[in-house]
Amino acid sequence: MSTEKKSCCTPSASSVAGSMGKNGEPIGQSSAVDHAGKGLKNVDTLQVELAAVIREAPVSGCRAHGENLVAIEGGAFLMGTDSDEAWEADGEGPVREVVVRPFHIDKFAVTNAQYGEFVKATGYVTDSEKFGWSFAFRGHLSKKYAAKLGDANSPPGLRWWVAVPGARWDRPEGERSNLKGREDHPVTHVSWNDAMAYCHWSGKRLLTEAEWEYAARGGLVQKKYPWGDALEPLGKHRCNIWQGKFPDENTAADGYVGTCPVDAFLPNGYGLYCMSGNVWEWTSDWFSPTWHVDADVAVDEKLVRDNPVGPPQEYGNGLTHKLQKGGSFLCHRSYCNRYRVAARTGNTPDSSTANSGFRCACDAE
Ligand SMILES: [Ca+2]
Ligand SMILES: [Cu+2]
Numbered sequence: 001m002s003t004e005k006k007s008c009c010t011p012s013a014s015s016v017a018g019s020m021g022k023n024g025e026p027i028g029q030s031s032a033v034d035h036a037g038k039g040l041k042n043v044d045t046l047q048v049e050l051a052a053v054i055r056e057a058p059v060s061g062c063r064a065h066g067e068n069l070v071a072i073e074g075g076a077f078l079m080g081t082d083s084d085e086a087w088e089a090d091g092e093g094p095v096r097e098v099v100v101r102p103f104h105i106d107k108f109a110v111t112n113a114q115y116g117e118f119v120k121a122t123g124y125v126t127d128s129e130k131f132g133w134s135f136a137f138r139g140h141l142s143k144k145y146a147a148k149l150g151d152a153n154s155p156p157g158l159r160w161w162v163a164v165p166g167a168r169w170d171r172p173e174g175e176r177s178n179l180k181g182r183e184d185h186p187v188t189h190v191s192w193n194d195a196m197a198y199c200h201w202s203g204k205r206l207l208t209e210a211e212w213e214y215a216a217r218g219g220l221v222q223k224k225y226p227w228g229d230a231l232e233p234l235g236k237h238r239c240n241i242w243q244g245k246f247p248d249e250n251t252a253a254d255g256y257v258g259t260c261p262v263d264a265f266l267p268n269g270y271g272l273y274c275m276s277g278n279v280w281e282w283t284s285d286w287f288s289p290t291w292h293v294d295a296d297v298a299v300d301e302k303l304v305r306d307n308p309v310g311p312p313q314e315y316g317n318g319l320t321h322k323l324q325k326g327g328s329f330l331c332h333r334s335y336c337n338r339y340r341v342a343a344r345t346g347n348t349p350d351s352s353t354a355n356s357g358f359r360c361a362c363d364a365e
Helices: 032-044 044-055 062-068 112-122 127-131 143-149 192-201 207-217
Strands: 069-072 074-081 097-100 103-105 135-136 161-163 279-285 322-325 343-348 361-363
Touching: 069 207, 074 207, 097 207, 103 207, 112 192, 127 135, 143 161, 207 279, 207 322
Parallel strands: none
Antiparallel strands: 069 103, 074 097, 103 361, 135 161, 279 322, 322 343
16 A cells, blocks of 8 residues: 555645745735634534524525435445555545445536525635635646746645635636636535535535445445446546646546536446546545544444544544545546545645535435
């Protein structure tokens, strides 16, 4: 197993704050410390803040969105992987039997158009708007603009990420960009908090990691991808990831340099689209690489095996990252290889990036 941690996937907001603006001032509203602290506080006070935000908004039940929901029966499955492609440090293994309850899941990631309806109805302000910036991919900016922003706006060692002033869900590459032609692409630049706000408004919720992985496997047992073990069966692309040399040459052989429409590739066995690639999807779990193999926790095996909801935030020294699944258009075998269904990553609840989105679920009645 690989032990080296390559964190190309989703940089956290606190990784550049404090080192990105002119005169050493962060472009965002908070210092690095406040920035990280704010995310945690937001989680604790989320319900209160949301109550204010959505007071006037129509809250529709899960059933109202029936046409795009798939009923998942649930049951026992083999979660995780022992593959030598796995990132050991991420806690992908070992393979263990886990049970999930029946639930309903969106066929697609939440689109820009859908998120726009939510913002229009509620006036919700996303985290990136509060900070005044979000992480965009350097290769998606004009050469001139990327050069102007320079390296100071990149997290250490991750020069392909740039903290772009004014970047937000509806201006993905900064103030002069817009969503034209991307209405049916997944919404991006949404933090975990922003995803939760949408879920509450739409009467749904995020998936647990176990639910997400169960759904992504589409009824297959211990396959690498939602459709099987071959990345390009019969020479056909099945997901939107990176082809070429990361991070400088993107041949877009799969048809897409950045995000793609949420229904762009064939669905998996459960009728779910883009469970691998395109954008990372937030789950409701806190990220811990060790909780599910912690002997102390496993004394009560039910916690980690029976419809697990992830560790409590107080676990260990306290958890700071929410868990994301699925990989994104930036993922490449040579670099992070996290578009496999067992792969996982995480980010702070207030962080937003050009390759992070989400989909919703709800309980089966
Ligand atoms: Ca691609
Ligand atoms: Cu990746």
